[in-house]
Amino acid sequence: MFRLLGAEDLRKAVAGLRRMEDRPRDVDWQKIEYEASRGKACMGEPCAVSDRGEAERLYRRGLRLEYFTLAYNLLEAAASIGFGLRAGSIALVGFGLDSVVESLSGLVLVWRLRMHGKVSGEEEQRVEKRAMRLVAVTFLVLGVYILYECLDKLIGREVPEPSLPGMVISALSLVVMPFLARWKRLTGERLGSRALVADSRETLACAFLSLSLFVGLGSNYLFGFWQADPIVGLAIAAFLFREGAEVWGEAGEEGEEEGEGG
Numbered sequence: 001m002f003r004l005l006g007a008e009d010l011r012k013a014v015a016g017l018r019r020m021e022d023r024p025r026d027v028d029w030q031k032i033e034y035e036a037s038r039g040k041a042c043m044g045e046p047c048a049v050s051d052r053g054e055a056e057r058l059y060r061r062g063l064r065l066e067y068f069t070l071a072y073n074l075l076e077a078a079a080s081i082g083f084g085l086r087a088g089s090i091a092l093v094g095f096g097l098d099s100v101v102e103s104l105s106g107l108v109l110v111w112r113l114r115m116h117g118k119v120s121g122e123e124e125q126r127v128e129k130r131a132m133r134l135v136a137v138t139f140l141v142l143g144v145y146i147l148y149e150c151l152d153k154l155i156g157r158e159v160p161e162p163s164l165p166g167m168v169i170s171a172l173s174l175v176v177m178p179f180l181a182r183w184k185r186l187t188g189e190r191l192g193s194r195a196l197v198a199d200s201r202e203t204l205a206c207a208f209l210s211l212s213l214f215v216g217l218g219s220n221y222l223f224g225f226w227q228a229d230p231i232v233g234l235a236i237a238a239f240l241f242r243e244g245a246e247v248w249g250e251a252g253e254e255g256e257e258e259g260e261g262g
Helices: 007-018 029-037 052-087 090-114 121-156 164-191 194-223 228-261
Strands: none
Touching: 052 090, 052 164, 052 194, 090 121, 090 164, 090 194, 090 228, 121 228, 164 194, 194 228
């Protein structure tokens, strides 16, 4: 079994290369050796920690963050859809449906973190590619549904009831999501995990979506501007379309990398 190289191992390896008489002359070996001594074994990407114990601790933290996000999203989805149907708020229902799909996406990342080092890289990419495409299609289908419902309510002038619980849900997400996004980003950067860093950006985007929902529901609750609800729903539909296209594109890039690797 191979073991992770520590900083001292990397420093010695680079020092050995420097002693090679046929080494390239255009390489800044002093800079590379300095970075190796600090545990930086990669170039152009976020560098993973070189200590095995620290890496395992960060993986466990990443999993805990994803588990918490999954639990929160599922509770948020149930509450949003329930109160949204009760008030006739397509914006609140759409917000809840987005949380359901985000949970599916989160399950893919949880699987990837749990299977790290347990399956081959090719198998990991193959399963993730299929799951991501399923998530992308779900985003697009829900986007079509939300778009239809919003236009139907605007044209038919179906006035939704004000929803104080919906405002509370969106306000809570405005507090929770930025906190989760920050810790995911910090953990992902330390691990060198592009997937976790990307998920942190997704979590932050959900915070902005919560802000839109809060403004829309608040406009209806405080001023009786009911059109704000389906307008926010249209914004959520656009968000779902964008996410579906991006996730599908990322799945395609994963497939191309796999093919090049083979």
